[in-house]
Amino acid sequence: MLWKTADYAGWGRALRATGEIARPERRRALDDILKDGLAPAVGMRRSYGDAALNDGGRVIDMTRLDRMLAFDPATGVLEVEAGARVGEIAAAFGPKGWLPAVMPGTGLATVGGCIGQDVHGKNHHHAGSFCQHVAGLTLITAEGSVEVTPEGTPGLFRATAGGLGQTGVIAKARLKLLPAKGDVMVVTERRVEDWDEHIARLDASEATYTVGWIDATxxxxxxxxxxxxxxxxxxxxxxxxxxxxxxxxxxxxFALAGPIVRAFNNAYYRRVPASGRTVVRPIGDFFFPLDKIHDWNRLYGKRGFHQFQCVVPLEAAPALRDMLDTIATSGLASPLAVLKRMGQGRAGFLSFPMEGYTLAVDFPNRAEARELIRRLEDRAADAGGRLYFAKDSLAQGTAIRSMYPELPDWQEAVAKADPGTALATDLVRRLNLRSTR
Structure with a gap:
């Protein structure tokens, strides 16, 4: 297997890297690559910042290791290689009455990436995070291949779930799928007039999947x-x-200039009748709406974009409202803004979720937007919240340490699994995550 030097980026395109990339097609080729030492594994690079970047170093592209290996219809457990995409699993098993228990906002996310970020979806308030539905996984560490399960190796599992790929290379995983009524979604859409109503409707929702689009202008x-x-x-x-x-x-x-974004958001808000409506959609259109627009990140131009996403505790909803007010009056937001109610579920030491509310807003990569995001990050920390590694590209390590109190437990497990720090990525270095200082 040859290493090829390439320039690559995260989905936000604001942060870039240059380095050697290998793309094994079979497990044997992956094992041969790792004989020379560990290297970070990456998938479709749908993390927005630098979580999947290793500037000046090597990465292993796992996207060709994407086979679905075995399925047990009695238990709903599916074994897949780490490069398998969530959307392809949903498309294959939805018609059979099964779906991945948790799906992020893009179907192009790989299983390995979903484990590394312990992603959440539109049903977090009911189902928890992705890794709470992982029955086990095969992890290649500095000492060789090891089977990791929540029951048998709880410390290593919690360090791997949401652990940013720092415990080893995930080769395959066993996922517990959830029964589904079919392969379409029945979706009820309602206009929400203001912040208080938005929070109240999220709190009152008993639907399996719930998400709020916010007009951030x-x-x-x-x-x-x-x-x-x-x-x-x-x-x-x-x-x-x-x-x-x-x-x-x-x-x-100028495509995302303030007047244009405000006009688009107003039209998008009014596309739903005042009385609301119920529509039927393909599964992919509901869970992965932006996947219908290939290369949508190019809408932000060559400079790319950043996203601010935080979660704050339930009692900090007023602080989140103040953050949204700052965003709305800045004139910098894009049409992509989401508000969700989250439950308590999280599987790893560095898993993002906490019971509360999460707000995610995209911004074009401009100096004034970067400064705004930094102020918002400080306010999230003051509110007792935390930032999402899958979306972050600007934070500093000092704030992160207070947001993730189980960081020392993660550091201890990671130091054992990868003592030579061969798996460190640009994000890990930027946030100084592996240092105990």
Whole structure:
């Protein structure tokens, strides 16, 4: 297997790296690569910042190791290679009455990446995080291959779940799928007039899947307005298919100017009738709406974009409202802004979720937006919240340590699994995560 030097980036395109990349197609090729020593494993690089970057070093691209190996219909346990994509699993097993228990906002995320970030989805308030539904995994460490399970090796499992790939290379995993009524989604959409109503509707929702789109340009009395979507799986219905589109070029810098974003958000808000509506959608259109627009990150131009995503405790909802007010009055937000209610579920020492509310907003990569995000990060820390490693590209390590109190436990496990720090990535170095100082 040859190493090839390439330039690559995270999905936000604001942070980039140059280094050697290997793409094994079979487990034997992966083992041969690792004879020369460990290297960070990456997937589709859908993390927005530098979680999957290793500038000046090597990475192993796992996307060709994507086979679905075995399925037990009696238990719903699916064994897959780490490069398998969540959306492909949903497409293959949805018609059979099974779905991945937790799915992030893109179906292009690999299973290995979902484990490394312990991702959450639109059902976190019910189902918890991704790794709470991982029955076990095969991990290649500095000492060789080891089977990791929540019961048999709890410390190593908690260090691997949400552990940013620092305990070893995940070769394959066993996922506990959830029963589904069918391969379509029945979705109820409602307009939400302001922040207080948005929070109240999220709190009251009993739907299996719930998510709120927020108009991050709305201010004053309509601050926090948006659309609440509640979804359930269904069958026997024929949803309207939406044709996939592609962004062929990098958009000019004025494409996301304030007046344009405000006009788009206003139209998007009013696409749902005042009385609400119920629609039927393909599973992918509900869970992975942006996947229908190939290369949508090019809408932010050559300079790329950053995302601010935090979660704060339930009692800190007023602080999150103040953050949204700062965002809305800045004139810097894009149309992509999401608000969700989260439950308590988390599987790892560095897993992002906590019971509370999470807000995610994209910003074009501009100096004033970077400064705004840094201020928002400080306010999230003051509110007792934390930042999401899958989206972060600007934070500093001092704040992160207070957000993740189990960091020392993770550091101890990682030091045993990778004593030579061969698996460190740009994000790990930027945040100084592996240092005990």
């Amino acid at each position: 709305a201010t004053g009395a309509v601050l926090g307005r948006g659309i609440l979507e509640e979804g359930e799986t269904g069958s026997g219905l024929m949803p309207k298919r939406v044709r996939n589109r592609r962004v062929p070029i990098d958009a000019p810098h």
